[in-house]
Amino acid sequence: MMKSRVNRHRPKIVVIGGGTGLPVILNGLRQYDVDITAVVTVADDGGSSGVIRDYINVVPPGDIRNVLVALSDVPEIYKQIFQYRFKSNDQFFSGHAIGNLVIAALSEMDDRGIFDAVQELSELMRIQGHVYPASDIPLTLNARFNDGTTLAGESHISAAGKTIEKVWVTSIDDEKPEAKEEVIQAIMEADQIVLGPGSLFTSILPNLMIDNVGRAVCETKAEVVYICNIMTQKGETERFTDAEHVRVLNRHLGQRFIDTVLVNTEPVPKDYMDRQKYDEYLYQVAYDFNGLREQGCRVISDNFLKLRDRGVFHDGEQVVKELMRLLGRPKSWYANELN
Incomplete structure (x- = not known):
């Protein structure tokens, strides 16, 4: 007698963010049988990405490049070529990564735009999952500080040294910033939404500020999980507790939308971090369990710390193991804990 076929649901996970934290989580998720979609910020105006954006007015490609490499199944040498950054004495190409130039060229060909360019490049690089720019047009991050002043540009905001009160995004041509339908469909069909780890105001919120x-x-209906940063960040989250990170997210969207927070409670060894190499990171984020629960979210605290190269990072393997455990528990399972 033939066994009946069972349609097994392959969990859909959407990871939203930018910066160096996003590839760490994506690399971990690749080890599991899940459907991965990465939604990547397009409001970066610094480094090679910023220079390319200024010259040819395309979405900054740096974060997209790193995500493509994290999800690619091509041989390692191809990834190394894609990530190669020209040395400073190569004046014409100084500081540019080859992958940034490739993404910019594809987006310019036939006026296809960054979204379609990334989809084509995803096929060429044999991407495991989907990589979606949060917007098909370049966006500018704006901020209002607690002294009432405003600034435009991610790099300028981070360097201002002021307390950020609110951020929002605008487009260069005054079009209303919107994500492609594929992005919205992925979010609505997801089983789990993962925010971070990454810079709160300049990597995570720029995506969420697209209406x-x-x-x-x-x-x-997906569970929204926020992976809180381990260290506070200069010019963004100085003196923030983990609860203040969540409070800022909820305030920007006008409701308590974070369901679960993953926080590291393992102490960072004193004097371990190279303060010159990692000069943007200040102190370990303080743990405020009661403050987190006041935000209506479930708290998962554990040792998510990875020490490497005199720097402090998330242990991607441990974080993803926790994300997998959460996938087996519907939102209703922990809702009673908050009552």
Whole structure:
């Protein structure tokens, strides 16, 4: 007698963010049988990405490049070529990564735009999952500080040395920033939404400040998980507790949309971090369990710390193991804990 076929659901996970934290989580998720979608910020105006953006007015490709490499199944040498950054004495190409130039060229060909360019490049690089720029047009990050002043540009905001009160995004041509329908569909169909780890104001919130993205994250039935940073960040989250990170996220979207928070409680060894190499990171984020629960979210605290190269990072393997455990528990399972 033939066994009946069982349609096994392959969990859908959408990871939203930017910076160096996103590839860490994506590399871990690749080890599991899950459907991965990465939604990547497009509001970066620094480094090679910023220079390319200024010259040819395309979405900054740096974060997209790193995510493509994290999810690619091509041989390692191809990844190394894609990531190669020209040395400073190569004046014409100084500081540019080859992958940034390739992404910019593809987006310019036939005026296809960054979104379609990344989809084509995803096929060429044999991407395991989906990589979606949060917007098809370049966005500018804006901030208002607690002294009432405002600034535009991610790099300028981080360097201002002021307390950020609110951020929002605008487009260069005054079009209303919107994500492609594929991004919204992925969020609405997801089983789990993962935010971070990454810079709160310049990597995570720029995505959520795109109207239809923020709305979809609030309306989705998926569990929304925030991976809180281990260290506070100069010019962004100085003196922040983990609860203050969540409070800022909820305030920007006008409701308590974070379901679960992953926080590291393992102490960073004193004098371990190279303060010159990692000069943007200040102190370990303080743990505020009661403050987190006041935000209506479930708290998972554990040792998610990885020490490497005199720097402090998330242990991607441990974080992803926790994400997998959460996938087996519906939102209703822990809702009673908050009552």
